[in-house]
Amino acid sequence: DAGVTQSPTHLIKTRGQQVTLRCSPKSGHDTVSWYQQALGQGPQFIFQYYEEEERQRGNFPDRFSGHQFPNYSSELNVNALLLGDSALYLCASRSGPQGGSTEAFFGQGTRLTVV
């Protein structure tokens, strides 16, 4: 089992550009959450996808959008990149959006640098 896989591992973009990050959940998981982790900080929740719909959203602007595909994989899109968007973007998967389970599995993250 490959666990949660994210691509790419590293990415450098210019201010104002757009970026797409990808996540494949652990086998058997159908719910994907995205987190942003700035250097030296804890992860911050961006949004969660289940059944191809955004189920919950954190305090992030509309420049951050996502998508979930029928195979449960997910994309995070960020438009009009700002220098402050430089961070490690983490994907976590679980089985079902509610209940007593939790995000036991995170991917290794995509490190985005905006220059």
Added chain:
Amino acid sequence: QKEVEQDPGPLSVPEGAIVSLNCTYSNSAFQYFMWYRQYSRKGPELLMYTYSSGNKEDGRFTAQVDKSSKYISLFIRDSQPSDSATYLCAMRVGNAGNMLTFGGGTRLMVKP
């Protein structure tokens, strides 16, 4: 003020020491409490997961939750150099809210 506060460290201890890591929080609605370990350039790895108050033990790790004081702890016994990492506490409200709220992380260094 952040919802979840965690001393950033770094915390440096000799091998074999007992380590105590702590978080305080302000939202009394939090019911689920987690500790994650994060090695450099890696994603967080779930160590302990507890519901409501009380203690939970798993090998060298013990998690404690005191909801009356809004305080959670992680104890690591017989610490090893391989325990050197950043430890993140995380919390969430019950079934109706599924986002995790993380502390800022404590960097731990265990010296041989």
